[in-house]
Amino acid sequence: QVQLVESGGGLVQPGGSLRLSCAASGFTFSRYSMNWYRQAPGKGRELVAAITGAGGITNYADSVKGRFTISRDNAKNTVYLQMNTLKPEDTAVYNCNAELWGRNYWGQGTQVTVSS
Numbered sequence: 001q002v003q004l005v006e007s008g009g010g011l012v013q014p015g016g017s018l019r020l021s022c023a024a025s026g027f028t029f030s031r032y033s034m035n036w037y038r039q040a041p042g043k044g045r046e047l048v049a050a051i052t053g054a055g056g057i058t059n060y061a062d063s064v065k066g067r068f069t070i071s072r073d074n075a076k077n078t079v080y081l082q083m084n085t086l087k088p089e090d091t092a093v094y095n096c097n098a099e100l101w102g103r104n105y106w107g108q109g110t111q112v113t114v115s116s
Contacts, residue, residue: 002026009110020081022096034079038092
């Protein structure tokens with residue numbers, strides 16, 4: 001069956017870095033655009049970063065441009081989110097999402113907390 005399993009979240013101090021991973025299985029990973037969303041307490045879900053199937057095109061929310069980098073390894077069926085210069089406002093549950101022609105798959109999420 002389809003699975004998206006995120007890892008790499010945790011507690012980090014402001015200015016620190018984390019790398020999230022999302023391992024996919026059960027579908028043709030390379031055909032799907034992959035996205036990272038986040039949802040902070042009391043806020044709506046926000047699209048943070050996106051990458052096309054072949055990895056040639058990426059997009060970022062203005063709030064993370066220059067600090068976050070999305071990448072993928074289609075040989076490993078894995079998408080990554082490198083997060084640098086983290087801020088307290090980056091605190092949220094981060095979910096990876098696979099999307100193709102309106103079909104969506106979601107992971108269970110990983111908590112990222114930025115606090116001193």
